[in-house]
Amino acid sequence: GAGVSQTPSNKVTEKGKYVELRCDPISGHTALYWYRQSLGQGPEFLIYFQGTGAADDSGLPNDRFFAVRPEGSVSTLKIQRTERGDSAVYLCASSLSAGITDTQYFGPGTRLTVL
Amino acid sequence: GDSVTQMEGPVTLSEEAFLTINCTYTATGYPSLFWYVQYPGEGLQLLLKATKADDKGSNKGFEATYRKETTSFHLEKGSVQVSDSAVYFCALPFDTGRRALTFGSGTRLQVQP
Numbered sequence: 493g494a495g496v497s498q499t500p501s502n503k504v505t506e507k508g509k510y511v512e513l514r515c516d517p518i519s520g521h522t523a524l525y526w527y528r529q530s531l532g533q534g535p536e537f538l539i540y541f542q543g544t545g546a547a548d549d550s551g552l553p554n555d556r557f558f559a560v561r562p563e564g565s566v567s568t569l570k571i572q573r574t575e576r577g578d579s580a581v582y583l584c585a586s587s588l589s590a591g592i593t594d595t596q597y598f599g600p601g602t603r604l605t606v607l
Numbered sequence: 608g609d610s611v612t613q614m615e616g617p618v619t620l621s622e623e624a625f626l627t628i629n630c631t632y633t634a635t636g637y638p639s640l641f642w643y644v645q646y647p648g649e650g651l652q653l654l655l656k657a658t659k660a661d662d663k664g665s666n667k668g669f670e671a672t673y674r675k676e677t678t679s680f681h682l683e684k685g686s687v688q689v690s691d692s693a694v695y696f697c698a699l700p701f702d703t704g705r706r707a708l709t710f711g712s713g714t715r716l717q718v719q720p
Contacts, residue, residue, distance in 0.1 A: 496650075525707060534696050534710030535651065548707055583651065590706055593639045593658045598651040 494518065496599035498584050504605045505574055513569040513602045517586030524567050525585040525596060526559055527551075535583055541567060542590050574606045608701040609634040609654075613711035616694075618717050620687055628682040628714045630671075630697035640664075640673055640680040641698040642707065651696070687718045 497516045501517040505511050517524050523542055526534035537551040541561045552558075556574075571578055581603050585596040614629040632640065642654040642664070655664035657673035657680065664671050669684045682695060697711040 523706065527708075532712070534698070534712050535708075537701065537707040537709065540707050542706075548705065551707065585651075587706075593656070595653050595656070596708065597653075598643075600650040 496584055496597055498582075498588055498599040498602050500602060501600065502603045502605075504607065506532075506578060506607050507574060509574050509606075511571050511574055511604065513571075513582050513604070514567070515567045515584030515586075517565065517567070517584070519565075519598075521588055522564070523587040523588035523590045523594070523596075524561060525587075526569050527569070527583040527585065528580040529583055529601070530580045532590060538569070538582075547590070571604075576606050579604055579606045582592055608706075608709065609638060609699055610709055611697045611699055611711040613695075613697045613714055615712070616715040618714060618716050620716070622689055622718055622720050623686045624718075626682070626687045626691075626716065627685040628695055628697075628716070630680045630682065632678050632697075632699055634678070634699065635702070637675060638699045640671070641699055642669070642671055642680070642682050643696045643710070644693045645696070646693045646711075652696065654695070679684060687716070689718045689720055692718045694715055 526538040529535045540548040544564045556572045559569045581601040583601045587594040587600045639658045641656045644654045655666040657664040660675040662673045694713045698708045
């Protein structure tokens with residue numbers, strides 16, 4: 493079956509611009525996670541949704557970052573006034589439920605470059 | 608919060624060599640532990656997991672045993688192949704009851720024919 497998909501695969505923007513990154517989770521998965529991965533590092537947690545609500549947004553670095561999941565499926569990560577330090581690969585993952593042992597399935601990521 | 612430390616890479620081995628990638632963790636409880644793998648040009652995928660002490664996770668010839676005495680979850684494989692070349696990440700939940708994972712910095716494995 494289809495895995496987690498993310499669009500776009502690459503995004504180049506200029507400092508100060510607004511960007512939106514989209515994630516389509518595996519059908520039927522109720523939990524959705526956003527992480528970001530800088531070069532040579534492991535993924536860092538940003539935000540987790542259970543259904544439509546953000547159950548844990550403690551990883552968002554500041555108020556320029558925001559994410560939504562209005563219908564409990566597709567999610568959009570929104571970054572305002574982008575900075576060069578925001579450049580990274582943004583990963584989305586989903587899991588069937590919110591069990592702590594549930595496997596998180598990752599998408600291929602969106603590579604964001606802020607010039 | 609809970610955290611993991613894994614050995615730095617790159618690790619370069621010849622085909623059929625024995626592999627160990629060390630991972631130690633710091634946790635207040637007994638969290639589930641995970642190894643994820645990232646093959647070149649592909650997304651992160653779960654390799655194996657263990658949910659309680661003394662459990663052994665295994666997949667594709669890889670094994671890791673959850674050892675609470677040494678707070679370790681080392682990844683091992685008896686005979687590596689070129690196709691095992693990838694970056695390996697150890698991970699666990701941030702805190703007891705939280706769903707988000709915290710990852711190690713990754714260990715790059717290069718297997719030469």
